[in-house]
Amino acid sequence: MEDVAARAGVSRALVSIVYRDVPGASEATRAKVLRAAAELDYRPDHRARLLGRQRTRLLGVVYGVHHAFHGDLVEALYAAAEPAGYDVALSAVAPSRDEQRAVQSLLDYRCEALILLGSEQRPARLAALAERMPVVSVARKVRAGGVDVVRTDDAGGIRQAVEHLAGLGHRRIVHVDGGRAPGAAERRTGYRQAMKSAGLDPHVVPGGLTEEDGAAAAGEALRLRATAVAVFNDRSAIGFLDQVRRRGRAVPDDLSVIGYDDSSLARLSHVGLTTVGQNAKTLAELAVGRALDRLDGADLPPGELVVPPFLVVRGTTAQVSGRRWGSEMTGF
Amino acid sequence: MEDVAARAGVSRALVSIVYRDVPGASEATRAKVLRAAAELDYRPDHRARLLGRQRTRLLGVVYGVHHAFHGDLVEALYAAAEPAGYDVALSAVAPSRDEQRAVQSLLDYRCEALILLGSEQRPARLAALAERMPVVSVARKVRAGGVDVVRTDDAGGIRQAVEHLAGLGHRRIVHVDGGRAPGAAERRTGYRQAMKSAGLDPHVVPGGLTEEDGAAAAGEALRLRATAVAVFNDRSAIGFLDQVRRRGRAVPDDLSVIGYDDSSLARLSHVGLTTVGQNAKTLAELAVGRALDRLDGADLPPGELVVPPFLVVRGTTAQVSGRRWGSEMTGF
DNA sequence: ATGAAAGCGCTAACAT
DNA sequence: ATGTTAGCGCTTTCAT
Numbered sequence: 001m002e003d004v005a006a007r008a009g010v011s012r013a014l015v016s017i018v019y020r021d022v023p024g025a026s027e028a029t030r031a032k033v034l035r036a037a038a039e040l041d042y043r044p045d046h047r048a049r050l051l052g053r054q055r056t057r058l059l060g061v062v063y064g065v066h067h068a069f070h071g072d073l074v075e076a077l078y079a080a081a082e083p084a085g086y087d088v089a090l091s092a093v094a095p096s097r098d099e100q101r102a103v104q105s106l107l108d109y110r111c112e113a114l115i116l117l118g119s120e121q122r123p124a125r126l127a128a129l130a131e132r133m134p135v136v137s138v139a140r141k142v143r144a145g146g147v148d149v150v151r152t153d154d155a156g157g158i159r160q161a162v163e164h165l166a167g168l169g170h171r172r173i174v175h176v177d178g179g180r181a182p183g184a185a186e187r188r189t190g191y192r193q194a195m196k197s198a199g200l201d202p203h204v205v206p207g208g209l210t211e212e213d214g215a216a217a218a219g220e221a222l223r224l225r226a227t228a229v230a231v232f233n234d235r236s237a238i239g240f241l242d243q244v245r246r247r248g249r250a251v252p253d254d255l256s257v258i259g260y261d262d263s264s265l266a267r268l269s270h271v272g273l274t275t276v277g278q279n280a281k282t283l284a285e286l287a288v289g290r291a292l293d294r295l296d297g298a299d300l301p302p303g304e305l306v307v308p309p310f311l312v313v314r315g316t317t318a319q320v321s322g323r324r325w326g327s328e329m330t331g332f
Numbered sequence: 333m334e335d336v337a338a339r340a341g342v343s344r345a346l347v348s349i350v351y352r353d354v355p356g357a358s359e360a361t362r363a364k365v366l367r368a369a370a371e372l373d374y375r376p377d378h379r380a381r382l383l384g385r386q387r388t389r390l391l392g393v394v395y396g397v398h399h400a401f402h403g404d405l406v407e408a409l410y411a412a413a414e415p416a417g418y419d420v421a422l423s424a425v426a427p428s429r430d431e432q433r434a435v436q437s438l439l440d441y442r443c444e445a446l447i448l449l450g451s452e453q454r455p456a457r458l459a460a461l462a463e464r465m466p467v468v469s470v471a472r473k474v475r476a477g478g479v480d481v482v483r484t485d486d487a488g489g490i491r492q493a494v495e496h497l498a499g500l501g502h503r504r505i506v507h508v509d510g511g512r513a514p515g516a517a518e519r520r521t522g523y524r525q526a527m528k529s530a531g532l533d534p535h536v537v538p539g540g541l542t543e544e545d546g547a548a549a550a551g552e553a554l555r556l557r558a559t560a561v562a563v564f565n566d567r568s569a570i571g572f573l574d575q576v577r578r579r580g581r582a583v584p585d586d587l588s589v590i591g592y593d594d595s596s597l598a599r600l601s602h603v604g605l606t607t608v609g610q611n612a613k614t615l616a617e618l619a620v621g622r623a624l625d626r627l628d629g630a631d632l633p634p635g636e637l638v639v640p641p642f643l644v645v646r647g648t649t650a651q652v653s654g655r656r657w658g659s660e661m662t663g664f
Numbered sequence: 665a666t667g668a669a670a671g672c673g674c675t676a677a678c679a680t
Numbered sequence: 681a682t683g684t685t686a687g688c689g690c691t692t693t694c695a696t
Binding site: 344385 | 681682683684685687688689690
């Protein structure tokens with residue numbers, strides 16, 4: 001910095017002013033400084049900036065290395081933080097690196113707020129953290145004092161799925177649920193409500209979150225003579241699909257299937273699973289926005305920001321054939 | 333720190349000594365300091381440490397948010413860096429955040445070395461970077477001056493696949509290749525060599541890296557009356573599998589199939605794909621080791637460290653049936 | 665608009 | 681073993 005100042009013929013303070021992009025330097029000086037810096041290919045030392053300024057303008061993000069969707073979120077968080085003049089510090093949690101560790105390393109960097117993706121920490125700990133700084137939990141509903149939550153409307157997602165299927169003429173729409181998995185209760189409830197609203201009889205088959213669970217549910221769903229099935233998530237839907245086909249049923253001709261997550265699995269071309277997707281961009285923007293609002297001293301009550309998911313129609317859903325089940329179109 | 337020192341009744345220097353874990357403090361003092369720190373729940377400011385010490389002991393890691401295997405590597409890198417007293421700074425590359433940007437932000441933190449996962453940067457740029465600091469490219473062979481490479485032995489992986497199949501009695505082993513994808517050439521060559529060594533006739537069917545590519549290759553492979561197929565990667569193998577089954581062939585009864593990558597796809601229980609896996613732990617340890625060696629001034633010629641992959645036997649490979657093709661067991 | 669100078673919270677060389 | 685002191689490379693207040 002000294003060198004740049006010298007080369008530009010000004011003091012270090014001016015260089016700082018130019019780099020922080022604050023008023024206090026003439027256009028001429030600005031240009032001089034920038035040119036000098038370019039010639040020396042100078043880049044401000046990020047450590048020193050962080051240390052020197054009062055506010056670090058650092059957003060700590062904790063995410064899981066193995067969650068595909070977290071990748072989308074991380075990308076979106078970078079994009080959301082930058083225009084606000086904030087920087088993102090990443091800390092990964094993995095089987096050999098627990099969440100607490102990940103959080104601690106972020107605290108040591110003195111980041112101003114914490115954004116936790118799919119946090120599994122105990123509410124008490126989260127509440128303690130939230131006492132020190134803004135904490136927002138993304139994609140995970142937590143009931144901890146002071147913690148903001150930004151998540152997708154799970155019930156609404158299933159509702160869209162049901163409405164899509166009903167719109168295709170299906171009436172025997174079964175839900176293979178997620179058991180006790182996080183989000184499963186919401187989706188189950190959403191399904192029941194959507195079915196009622198459509199004047200249809202709901203029917204839930206116990207499932208889970210793995211392919212096995214989906215495969216295991218296929219028999220029961222077929223027995224119920226379902227023409228369409230909304231499965232808890234994509235993984236389970238894949239297992240379900242596989243099993244259904246092995247039993248000689250064609251998808252979507254005989255049976256429509258819809259997953260949940262819009263994971264990479266669903267996108268596989270030979271799978272082409274119709275599914276429900278989450279809007280990473282919106283989630284990220286809301287999370288960052290929330291954190292910054294708090295940093296700006298907004299005295300909002302901590303709350304939930306719920307983002308509507310959207311339907312991704314691919315190849316596993318189609319108009320009900322209507323022939324297979326004859327005249328029994330009135331319910332189960 | 334001042335507070336801790338005061339509470340412990342010593343000077344700040346002692347606190348620093350204790351926290352750096354260097355000789356120069358009596359056991360008694362050490363205990364006093366630690367206790368005082370605990371009471372105040374003091375944690376050293378990471379920014380200040382970085383700034384103050386000569387060597388930042390920071391390893392910059394650039395990875396792709398959407399590469400599942402990078403997740404494994406990141407986890408292993410954390411584990412490898414810690415015992416050496418180094419810290420990891422993560423920087424993600426994503427569609428909206430290019431590699432150069434990711435690298436730059438790491439440089440601004442003044443990390444001492446760069447570990448790039450699956451780098452796609454131009455050799456010239458890498459070479460320029462390598463002039464400033466140790467740079468190691470993991471999982472990507474690059475020919476750039478001064479850049480170390482740590483990668484998996486692709487040819488060896490395919491060789492293991494072929495040997496596994498040959499060991500099961502297969503003789504008509506076909507390779508569905510990866511076209512011009514990175515690593516495809518090595519695997520193709522490895523396949524040809526392995527087949528020759530086993531006294532078998534190699535036969536390569538053009539493929540690619542997507543499910544479509546695999547599916548498209550199924551017809552040709554069947555036409556060649558293959559009893560076993562080694563596919564370029566898991567994605568392609570999945571498409572291949574699907575297509576083969578649609579044509580009424582049973583896997584592994586009629587045909588053994590082996591993928592490459594040990595991706596989450598291969599692990600799906602209903603897929604159970606036999607595949608070739610890479611050793612993230614070893615790759616990470618070698619990468620960190622290399623970087624540290626260079627930092628310690630070792631004057632090694634930049635070179636490639638090649639790690640042997642390993643076979644993951646699941647359910648898509650089995651003993652050749654021997655009946656289907658009658659007596660024509662001698663080749664194509 | 666520009667510059668001087670005092671931190672930020674540590675590390676590390678040096679003195680005691 | 682312990683304390684003193686001068687940085688590290690910036691930011692930021694206050695003069696000029």
